[in-house]
Amino acid sequence: MTIQDLPQALWEHLTFTVVSVAAGFLLGLVLGILLSRKPALSGVVLPVLSIFNTIPGIVFIGLLFLAWGSHLATVLVALGIYATFPVLKNTYAGLISVDQQYIEAARGCGMSPAQCLFRVELPLALPTVIGGLRMSTVYTVSWAVLASMIGLGGLGTFIYAGLSSNDNGLILLGAIPAALLAFVLGSLVDLLQRHVVPKGMRKAGERA
Amino acid sequence: MxxxxxxxxxxxxxxxxxxxxxxxxxxxxxxxxxxxxxxxxxxxxxxxxxxxxxxxxxxxxxxxxxxxxxxxxxxxxxxxxxxxxxxxxxxxxxxxxxxxxxxxxxxxxxxxxxxxxxxxxxxxxxxxxxxxxxxxxxxxxxxxxxxxxxxxxxxxxxxxxxxxxxxxxxxxxxxxxxxxxxxxxxxxxxxxxxxxxxxxxxxxxxxxxxxxxxxxxxxxxxxxxxxxxxxxxxxxxxxxxxxxxxxLTAADFMRSGVYTVPASRGINECVSMMQRRNVDTLIVVDDAKRYQGTVSIADIRLTGHVVRTIDPLIRCNTPTVHGGDNAKDCFDLLISSGAPYLVVLDGEERVLGIITKTSMASAMAEQLWG
Known part of the structure; x- marks a missing residue:
């Protein structure tokens, strides 16, 4: 484990994060939308999800490793599922909190339920949804450290190697790029936020 | 529909x-x-x-x-x-x-x-x-x-x-x-x-x-x-x-007992009448007391020296209404015409009275407060 291995590890870490966050985002968005169409269900679904969410990532990834073995899919699925939660919760919360006046106006104008969702509800919920994306991105960067636990590389390799050989330099070589990666990806999401949030709502978004 | x-x-x-x-x-x-x-x-x-x-x-x-x-x-x-x-x-x-x-x-x-x-x-x-x-x-x-x-x-x-x-x-x-x-x-x-x-x-x-x-x-x-x-x-x-x-009708809102002059009256007589009553116009009627128009002090000043009677100075630009007309319409007419008063006539075109803003206001006050 030397500094020459860093670019490779960083690349792996980035791949784990981006792929699982992308998958988790899509899944969370779709599930959040579905849940918001049936708010009665959320009383059951959300508590179950938050219990599941409290299972430490290290336990879940370990269990999945026992079941599936050391595959790329094991890491991606585990991280993807964890990345789903914040997006799902925020999508649901964002959609539920869209002011009733806009929905009534949209229906009264003759929008179908789908048009109402895509033209009015989702744009209005977008700041909250992207907030969820930001959370899941930053979390996933740190959870991706666990990939090395089942021998799949990433920045965690340095940290585990450093821990086992009592080499603080190695730990920092993994930890600092991971922290920087979280910061950079978080900033990218902020940039995205600024671009996709409808102009008329930016002031409101900034205040929130 | x-x-x-x-x-x-x-x-x-x-x-x-x-x-x-x-x-x-x-x-x-x-x-x-x-x-x-x-x-x-x-x-x-x-x-x-x-x-x-x-x-x-x-x-x-x-x-x-x-x-x-x-x-x-x-x-x-x-x-x-x-x-x-x-x-x-x-x-x-x-x-x-x-x-x-x-x-x-x-x-x-x-x-x-x-x-x-x-x-x-x-x-x-x-x-x-x-x-x-x-x-x-x-x-x-x-x-x-x-x-x-x-x-x-x-x-x-x-x-x-x-x-x-x-x-x-x-x-x-x-x-x-x-x-x-x-x-x-x-x-x-x-x-x-x-x-x-x-x-x-x-x-x-x-x-x-x-x-x-x-x-x-x-x-x-x-x-x-x-x-x-x-x-x-x-x-x-x-x-x-x-x-x-x-x-309510125009008759409820008018001031009755207004003075009228026949068209045959002389200029000087009318001027002194206006001075006595402190008004600047007079309502002119014919021999049968039918409404003819009004004559104003301004017109008398302008051309009074070439005529002897008020007959040629009569103007018909003051709006007239009838005693049975709706009071609200009269009010609107008074405001919109900008005339200082309306002349209220009866069925035979004889003068019953006039409606001024003051007479209107006092009649309304009476309606409102009794």
Missing amino acids: LRFEHVSLSYGAQKIIDDISFEIQEGQMAVLIGPSGCGKTTTLKMINRLIEPSAGKIFINGEDITAQDKVELRRHIGYVIQQIGLFPNMTVAQNICVVPNLLKWSKEECDRIVHQLLELVNMPYEQYAHKYPSELSGGQQQRIGILRALAASPPIVLMDEPFSALDPMTRRSLQQEVRSLQQKLNKTFVFVTHDMEEALDLADVIIFMNQGKIVQMAPPEEMLEHPASGQIQDFLGKFIQAASPKG
Whole structure:
């Protein structure tokens, strides 16, 4: 484990994060939308999800490793599922909190339920949804450290190697790029936020 | 145009709407009014099927609305709500064109509509079209809300207490704008309010509801004159008093015992009469005491030295009314003509008296305070 291995590890870490966050985002968005169409269900679904969410990532990834073995899919699925939660919760919360006046106006104008969702509800919920994306991105960067636990590389390799050989330099070589990666990806999401949030709502978004 | 036939709505045992039937003519402004929970908003929302009746039928131009697709139906009915509900993620222009967009009208057509409608409410296109709702005042927002409802030129526009969240000044000017828009565009409006003044100002016909039933459906004047229940009377409150002088005539408001002069009188005699009475005009009558016109001190000063009698100086520019004419019309005439007084005549064109602003005010005070 030397500094020459860093670019490779960083690349792996980035791949784990981006792929699982992308998958988790899509899944969370779709599930959040579905849940918001049936708010009665959320009383059951959300508590179950938050219990599941409290299972430490290290336990879940370990269990999945026992079941599936050391595959790329094991890491991606585990991280993807964890990345789903914040997006799902925020999508649901964002959609539920869209002011009733806009929905009534949209229906009264003759929008179908789908048009109402895509033209009015989702744009209005977008700041909250992207907030969820930001959370899941930053979390996933740190959870991706666990990939090395089942021998799949990433920045965690340095940290585990450093821990086992009592080499603080190695730990920092993994930890600092991971922290920087979280910061950079978080900033990218902020940039995205600024671009996709409808102009008329930016002031409101900034205040929130 | 719009017809309700035995429409009812119940949630369980509770009757929200109890067998109502009415018809609104094309081009009319119908105002639904009543105490909270009387079913007025529910009735309105049944028209665009945001709420479905549990019994009865609603027809628009003879067509049963339940036979049409809900979403399609709503695109042809304008809808304005109290909370305004402009989409904050869209510009003014995009908000106005929501329905034309849903109907897949061309971009040029939409653009033309935005120009035309903004002009209608005196909001310059360049200044407002690309603003977002959060950049507008409440009154401006609701103007756009109304334009959004009008954009696809629906034959019917529904308004659910559209002005109750606005300050009184803004409300007043928007009421006037709605009234003139409705007359200009000749659309059928159904308007819900709890404000009787608004109803009296705007309505061609008022539908008063209570506990899910229609208590009275009548034009404003008729409702003022013959309120069907004590509750309506309470709602009308101060307006009934203001309305009772409707029976008053010009004769009630005039000052009688005014001096008249025959046309054959000499100039000097008239001048001294004016000085004595401290007036600047005299009412001139013929031998049979019939009204001829008036003569003014200004005319006498100007040309009095070339004539001997007042006959050639008589002017007929003072408005005249008859003793039985409606007092309100006389008042309007007095104000709009700018004349200092009106001459009141009887059936034989003889002078009964004059109406001045002072005589009007004292007669009104008498009506008001007895």
